[in-house]
Amino acid sequence: MMGGLITGSQALAEPFKVGVCYDLSKAYTFASPQVSQAAMDLAKLVNLKGGIGGEPVEVIVRDHGNEPQRGIECYSKLSREGVFVFDTLSTPVSLAILPRAMEDGRVLMQSLVGRGDAVDGTVFDWVYPVGPTYWGQAANDVAYLKQLHDGDLSDVKVGFVYFDYPFGQEPIEILETLSEKEGFDLELYPVPLPGSDQASVWSKVRRDKPDHVIVWMLGGAHVVASKEMQRNRIPMDKYISVNWLNEVDIANIGNEAAIGLKRGTNVVGGLDVPLRQEILAELYEKGEGSGPLEKTEDVFYNTGLAMYSIVFEAARKAVELEGLPITPESYKAGLETLKDFDANGLMAPITVTGEDHGGGGKTRIEMWDGETWVPQTDWISAYSDVVWDVVKESSEKYGQ
Amino acid sequence: MFYRLSGVHHADYISDSRMFKVPADRNLAVFFLIIGVAAPFIIPSLYLNSYMLPWLIWTAAALGLNLVTGWAGQLHLGYAAVMAVGAYSAIHAAKFGVPWEFALIIGGLASSVIGSLFAFAALRVKGLYLALTTLAMQFVMDWVLTHSPAISGGSHASLQSPTLALLGQDITSDAGYYYVAFGWCVLVTIFMLNLKRTGLGRALVAVREKDFAAAILGVNSFYYKILAFATSSFIAGVSGALLVATFFFLAAPEQFSVNVSIQVLAMVIVGGLGSIIGSYFGVALILLVPGLVNGLVAAGSEAIGMQINVETLAHIPNAVYGALIVVILLIEPLGLGKLYGNIREYLMVWPFDQLRK
Amino acid sequence: MMTNKQTANSAGDGAILECSGIERRFGGIVAVTGVDLVIQQGEIFGLVGPNGSGKTTLTNAITGFYPPNVGTVRLAGKDITGTAPHKVATLGVARTFQNLALFNGMSVLDNILLGRHIHMKPGVMRTALYWLAAQREEIENRKIVEEVIEFLQLESIRHELVDGLPIGLKKRVELARALVAEPQMLILDEPMAGMNQEEKGYMSRFILDARAERGVSVLLIEHHMDVITGICDRMLALNYGEMIASGIPKEVVKDPRVIEAYIGGSHG
Amino acid sequence: MDWIFLSELAINGALTGLLYSLFAIGLVLIYKASSVPNLAQGGLTMLGAYVVVALSHDAGLPLWLAIPLAALFMFALGFGIERVALRRLAGRPVVMILMLTLGLDIFLRGTTLAIWGGTSRSMELGVSYDPLFLGDIFISRIHLVGAAVAIGLFVAFMLFFRSRTGIKLRAIADDYTASWSVGISVERGVGLSWALASVVAVAAGVIWGEVQGVDQSLSLLLLKGLTVAVLGGLDSILGAVIAGIILGIIENVGADFIDPLVGGGSRELIVAAVLILTVMIRPHGLFGRHDIERV
Amino acid sequence: MQDKAEAQPILSMNSVEVLYDNVMLAIKGVSVQVPKGEMIALLGSNGAGKSTTLKAISGLLKAERGRISRGEIKFEGEDITDALAQNRVQKGICHVIEGRRVFEHLSPDENLTAAAPTGMSRSTLNAEKEKIYAYFPRLAERRNSQAGYLSGGEQQMLAIGRALVTQPKLLMLDEPSLGLAPFLVAEIFGILQKINKEEGMSVLLVEQNALAALEIVSEGYLIENGRVVMNGTAEALKSNSDIQEFYLGGGEGTDFHNVKHYSRRKRWLS
Ligand SMILES: Nc1ncnc2c1ncn2[C@@H]1O[C@H](COP(=O)(O)OP(=O)(O)OP(=O)(O)O)[C@@H](O)[C@H]1O
Ligand SMILES: Nc1ncnc2c1ncn2[C@@H]1O[C@H](COP(=O)(O)OP(=O)(O)OP(=O)(O)O)[C@@H](O)[C@H]1O
Ligand SMILES: CC(C)C[C@H](N)C(=O)O
Ligand SMILES: [Mg+2]
């Protein structure tokens, strides 16, 4: 509390703060360091350029070890210090904070995590899962398959390999609905956590011969999967991953071995994204980066840039709309005026409205060609009617 | 000087079996009770709600586990699962329209029933074998939770808790939540204090130490083991339900996962098996230290202006936390409760400690 | 004080414990076989035999730890063969153990109070509502316990942990714990092992007084033959699980089979 | 019924199971030598793997050198752990030591990750991932290698426990004080068992590191390893091996039957059920020693 | 007595004080000398501190959170007050602890192997074992069964045998007769005497069975309340009237029916 009273001109400028309560020590460390590093870098960049409305921004990074309890602790502590925008990068923690954020009127960003039905802004007024939900992402994968098979999926067999807990189970409902609608066969292959033993799963996949496998796993489990696929001689190009697959995984699978592998994503992968280049030039070349350089060579870094571009852009809009200081309400308003925002070509353009807090849920499918990711589709958001049916059905139950 | 034994005589058996035989202990207990009641007026709501409240509820829960592990001597690694049973049953009951008073009891009873199943394992196996069996049961519960949307609340596996209401009063304020937690913790504590001086407590310890010797005294170890599990599970169930109703506001499987089971056991052991005051300390340590160390390390690295990699920064508190558990056990294997006891004993003779044998 | 003669008379009241044809095996080992034994009300009955001859096994068969494979056990005329130990206790049998079975983590007082377990009704509700439901019972039982504490001269160590006590005192505490249960039948498995002459004397005194004042019957296992001959009314000798002699102690110890199997030639 | 497929599941299950045994042997070693449950084996395994990667990948040593060096380091660490931590708790109730090793596990994990970070790394043993055919059955080479290592360790430790040192370790597990009284150095014995278990951790870390990558999920092997060890009987090396095989087969084949019935992954359920049932029927696992209790 | 004092005693313990848990003073300045090749007995009532004395000599106190807070212990002239237990065994002190704690899950044969010093060759070990089996033929019969299931007497023999494998120069036994049948007591004492004679091994014996003990030892100490209160040759002790009353009893002559209800004060208690 005393720490807030810094001397000089800064004392006047109460910075716009974002609470970055992440799992930096447990299961999600395959992604959280990159994302948080991106957040810190971006904040520095924004400050270099004069901040927002002339005031600096600050990201406060804390570890919650993926424990709801500690997540709440982080949230309460920071919100007392005046933070009203939070992100958790963890479904369990996001769920734990959600009731409080709703109650206290704090903005809970939850890109790529948390409950998918929170895109329904009419129910979850303080929750912003900007970016794709897992439901939308799965639907887009199906749309891609449909495009691949010239609009007819009736003879196609799709396997769904997933972590057998809520994160992996989530898309099942949508996939089942779409399998009925489009007439493809759906086979489910649950993988028990932590995914280090997948031998029987892939033996089964080999025997069932699906045309494609959609995979909802994280980190090292992709590598295990790829090895099992090699053993079973299942070609890599059948593999369509959820967005949580990165360059580290590719390296561990082997650049060559990974050729043909696909993933759905809401950000542009690769090193030559303009925003990243700018950060490299402004920060890393001057030794001002917030972490090791190699962490920026990772799609999750781009993911982080995308998430926080949105966070800061909304703040900018808020200042435009209602001036300083930014309040939770003005920030909310700022968020809801985002329109076709793509952070300078970094990600799928998003448009957030009072009803749709998801921003449209666009993703695209990319393929690894041995060196880089090659887009296979445009930014799409398919079957949005089906997805919204599920969303509405689920969000209606909230608050009862 | 504050603790005095001389001059304290118990002239009759009632006074000799008081909860706190040393007046200073009694005064201390009263003092903390008063602080507890006054807390909402003197403690900022942040601390009240994100530290005091979970601390009290977890203490109640830990005392329940202490009953089965500390008193009855059964290693239990599935305690969080039992808490989950209580939480989910109570919430479903409350959602169904059952008044919260009864919903909590339903939660407790449901936990009792499931918890007693754990006891059947305890009748056959001991020690680490039992620990692993209870762990397996925890896995079964986890599995059931993550695979039955009807119980766990849809595809997100999150179940919202209806607003807590007790005695016809909606409870929504921070102070309200706190008092509920405080009340429950005091109740459980009193129960445990009474346990120390009644036949039930003695019978449980007897079963723990030598079941054959207990048997020849007429103690049915079968019955008492089940009773221990049932009672502790009841406490677990209500604590789990209260945790959700006053703290999480929604129930999710991660709140009751294996890690949590291990954590509660750690609270009990670090606090001291069979020690009531120890459980208070143990919970405080296990629950609050990671966050504290986290903050300290963050503040420290900011203060010295060093740019430490966020990742390294996040892992250091874990290392410290692990080391702390190790160090405490090395200093006093009987846990923080014993450590406190040593200090108390020291004070009891201070400043006349030279006179000891 | 009762004299020897009176005891013998009171022994006529009828059998308190009757074992007939007891056999107990462990895997291939026959630990006890064909043992018949009758203990009269108020009698002190000695049981001797070399190590591993089945003395402890026999008491375990009686108290239900290792129910006999063959044979019956009757307590005051009632068949209790194979009854679980905790039920046997409620029927009025108390015992001590050869290797001590005290609860080390508890005070002497709590250990002895546990002996009153069968006379109390501990429960969860009673514990929760201590002041309403349990206090009176606790106090009442405490009084009985204090009598025995006084009887066995344990006042000064009442609140001490059992753990640090010397063996002799531990054995006394265990005896106290057995006595407070107010049993009809008391089984003592080597209560005087590791005691010197003086302490043996005290222990014998306590056993005799317990019989005199409380009317218990005693089954006493001992390797100290002077104690057996000194205080037992009758005795039985086992070898390899079988009875080799029984009767009045002074006569049994002269039995050549007992001397050969148990006492040894140079007994002095 | 597709017998070929079933056999493939069974064989691969058995091989995976042996990899769990590889881990479990570390637990059994310590339990057999000091009656102490070691919950830090997960942390040790993870550390072992990281050290190998640090030596080979970061420091550029060849694997054949990096692995023995890492084993040496871990061997010393095992002794160190006894020296610093376990010695003080010798003879205390099991729960306390249980907690101590758990704290140790948290500490080891925290330290390892603070040094090397959480990013998954690869082991690069160079074992090919082309399938190996046994008729129509596809077998994984690395699993075969791991299974061979497990069997090798099994044989080595079976012989070890018959040797004089091995007998001394078993004596220590029975009674610390009696061991001291005849001049057995309990400290050195317990230290040795930790040192050996730490070396086993390197073996497990290398093989599992190759199978799943080197990251913190290596420490999660603890739960499976404990299950295998308990199932086999905590102090039986043979038990650990057999239980590994049995569990591997049951979870692979069983899941194939039961998954469709329950509409979801049932492996954990099967494992839990097998464990509960076995222990209920045989309270000391399949081959564990029985307590000698004489009233 | 006098010539013995001139020869250096194999063990000499001077004014040793032992604290348990840093508070409980169990022995208060005990001094004991064991002359080389002699058998010495320590007598005393329950809790007097006999076992503590032995543990102080063998270094087993630490297992029970006890420590020597004063005094010194010399073995063959060398100060061993702070030596580790295993080093003392190497030097030649072996302690057969109270309660026949054999390694239950090992066979008798493995029990003997476990006690073998690290450097002992296989053939020496086998020879030692055969010697022990010759002393205790019963053990030989059961050499491969589980030690935990041996009878009490057999376990006691095993415990002594196990100590002999360490080839001690000083053997200390803590109540070897506890719970043993009379003829076994005689047998074990006979063997002890034989070993003492044949191998010249010094023996320090703690016994409650004073009658039997004083028959075979040359000298005895009486410990009460943590202090040595009497010391003398076996004959001298046997003829002391207090010892007769409190330790020897009249054999079968004691009339337990006439034991008094109050305790007579022992004269040597301060
Ligand atoms: N639980 C058991 N399992 C296997 N064998 C047993 C068991 N209990 C006793 N025995 C065996 O039964 C026989 C009789 O033993 P018991 O303990 O009854 O002898 P005892 O007469 O009491 O001897 P002691 O005087 O040494 O106490 C012995 O051979 C013993 O090894
Ligand atoms: N581990 C311990 N902790 C605390 N006090 C102890 C411990 N061991 C022994 N004592 C105490 O030290 C004193 C001496 O005990 P010790 O065992 O040496 O007696 P002893 O002469 O061998 O008696 P006994 O005939 O019962 O074996 C006793 O008062 C006992 O209570
Ligand atoms: C960081 C991510 C892997 C988060 C994950 N999708 C979750 O459900 O929490
Ligand atoms: Mg016996």
Ligand SMILES: [Mg+2]
């Ligand atoms: Mg002793």
